[in-house]
Amino acid sequence: MRRNRNLREFRNQLLKNVNGPSDTRKQLNKRILSKVNSSKISNPKEFRQIQKIKKNKEIHYAVNKVISPLESDFIQPTFESFNNYSCQLKNINVCHYIDSLGLGGAQTMTLELINGLNKYYPDNIINHMVYIHKKPIFDKSLYNSYKCIPTILEKPNNFTEFCEANNIDIVVHHRTAGSKCIKHILPVKTKYILVNHTWNNLTAMKTFQQCDCYISVCNFLNKNTKWHPSVNKERQIVILNGVENDYINQLKATYQDDTFKTGRCHRLVGNKFRIDSLYWMINTVKKNIPNFRHYLIGNSAEAKKLCRTQEFLKYTGTILDRNTKMSAIKSLDVYFYETFGDEGASVAILESLACGIPVLCKKFGGCNELIINGINGFIVHDRDEYLKYMKQMHKDSSFLDNLKEKTISDFNSRLHVKHTACKYIQVFEQLLLK
Numbered sequence: 349m350r351r352n353r354n355l356r357e358f359r360n361q362l363l364k365n366v367n368g369p370s371d372t373r374k375q376l377n378k379r380i381l382s383k384v385n386s387s388k389i390s391n392p393k394e395f396r397q398i399q400k401i402k403k404n405k406e407i408h409y410a411v412n413k414v415i416s417p418l419e420s421d422f423i424q425p426t427f428e429s430f431n432n433y434s435c436q437l438k439n440i441n442v443c444h445y446i447d448s449l450g451l452g453g454a455q456t457m458t459l460e461l462i463n464g465l466n467k468y469y470p471d472n473i474i475n476h477m478v479y480i481h482k483k484p485i486f487d488k489s490l491y492n493s494y495k496c497i498p499t500i501l502e503k504p505n506n507f508t509e510f511c512e513a514n515n516i517d518i519v520v521h522h523r524t525a526g527s528k529c530i531k532h533i534l535p536v537k538t539k540y541i542l543v544n545h546t547w548n549n550l551t552a553m554k555t556f557q558q559c560d561c562y563i564s565v566c567n568f569l570n571k572n573t574k575w576h577p578s579v580n581k582e583r584q585i586v587i588l589n590g591v592e593n594d595y596i597n598q599l600k601a602t603y604q605d606d607t608f609k610t611g612r613c614h615r616l617v618g619n620k621f622r623i624d625s626l627y628w629m630i631n632t633v634k635k636n637i638p639n640f641r642h643y644l645i646g647n648s649a650e651a652k653k654l655c656r657t658q659e660f661l662k663y664t665g666t667i668l669d670r671n672t673k674m675s676a677i678k679s680l681d682v683y684f685y686e687t688f689g690d691e692g693a694s695v696a697i698l699e700s701l702a703c704g705i706p707v708l709c710k711k712f713g714g715c716n717e718l719i720i721n722g723i724n725g726f727i728v729h730d731r732d733e734y735l736k737y738m739k740q741m742h743k744d745s746s747f748l749d750n751l752k753e754k755t756i757s758d759f760n761s762r763l764h765v766k767h768t769a770c771k772y773i774q775v776f777e778q779l780l781l782k
Contacts, residue, residue: 464765489668566714590768593702603679611643614696619689704756
């Protein structure tokens with residue numbers, strides 16, 4: 349008992365002397381546990397007592413409360429519109445950090461945001477993109493098409509040096525399913541923003557306790573995140589994803605025959621694609637819509653094999669180059685997005701809308717924040733409704749043309765990347781001017 353009392357007294361004294369958030373949880377725990385480990389263990393019972401003290405949740409909770417950052421001094425900005433906003437700051441150094449360079453929505457949205465910030469706020473921001481890996485292997489085609497090649501660092505410590513050498517003001521961490529907090533490798537004065545792109549492994553958001561603010565790419569992700577108690581609501585921001593489309597008018601549509609064309613372009617993973625959707629098209633759609641073709645842009649050995657047996661099914665495989673991909677999407681009449689699980693603000697949907705192609709999708713995740721019924725597509729409940737709207741668009745060309753016009757108008761008014769970039773720059777300004 350005396351041993352535990354001495355430890356509590358030491359802990360309380362230590363916590364009183366903490367100098368703000370500069371002492372990290374890891375450092376504090378190390379100092380606390382070194383006190384425990386410094387004593388000699390005379391018997392097994394004493395060893396078990398020390399092990400119990402090491403796992404004492406009260407210690408971890410107390411440390412967390414001490415280092416919890418920015419409980420009251422961050423004020424979430426009231427966003428001004430793109431046309432009305434003017435940034436006061438110049439040359440903000442921002443580093444975009446991502447844990448994976450594989451093909452995915454988070455990677456594409458990171459590149460779209462960087463391009464948007466560079467294009468619409470060239471005097472206000474200097475963007476960097478960093479990836480840490482000793483022996484990186486990734487396809488550079490996607491990054492070359494955006495003219496944004498990441499800086500590769502071998503070790504986490506190199507990231508600290510990179511931030512200091514480039515006077516990084518803000519690190520924007522684009523979270524993927526396997527991401528971990530990197531606060532401990534940032535310079536003390538560097539602001540830390542976490543952008544959550546994904547529904548996958550959402551419980552891991554609790555491990556990010558020391559960010560200056562948290563951005564969710566749609567309301568769905570923000571509402572379903574189980575936030576750590578130290579993260580107050582004023583630091584939880586929603587900024588809907590957006591992409592660029594100013595270059596698309598200059599692109600020539602890849603497929604220009606007179607067939608009625610549907611298609612999809614994304615990673616063909618289990619929660620987004622099932623081979624039976626192609627069998628449904630073979631057995632049902634083809635019989636109801638003459639002169640019909642479906643384009644599948646993505647990688648699936650099973651789908652590739654099936655498409656070889658059906659002339660109207662066109663399998664292209666993965667397309668990484670942005671212009672080539674958008675030229676193919678631009679060819680479509682309708683974007684067929686049948687998925688089977690929740691997600692964030694889908695980049696696949698955004699790319700279709702950017703081309704003025706209306707989308708048919710189910711009400712999963714943030715999809716209904718992108719799609720407005722009768723404006724830029726339809727939210728459907730089952731395959732009967734998919735078929736119903738496909739038949740209507742095929743039969744009534746004026747209905748489809750009107751829907752395409754409304755799709756591009758709605759996109760430009762709220763989903764264009766300039767609106768997204770404008771909100772991010774306002775967050776940056778809020779963090780640096782407060």
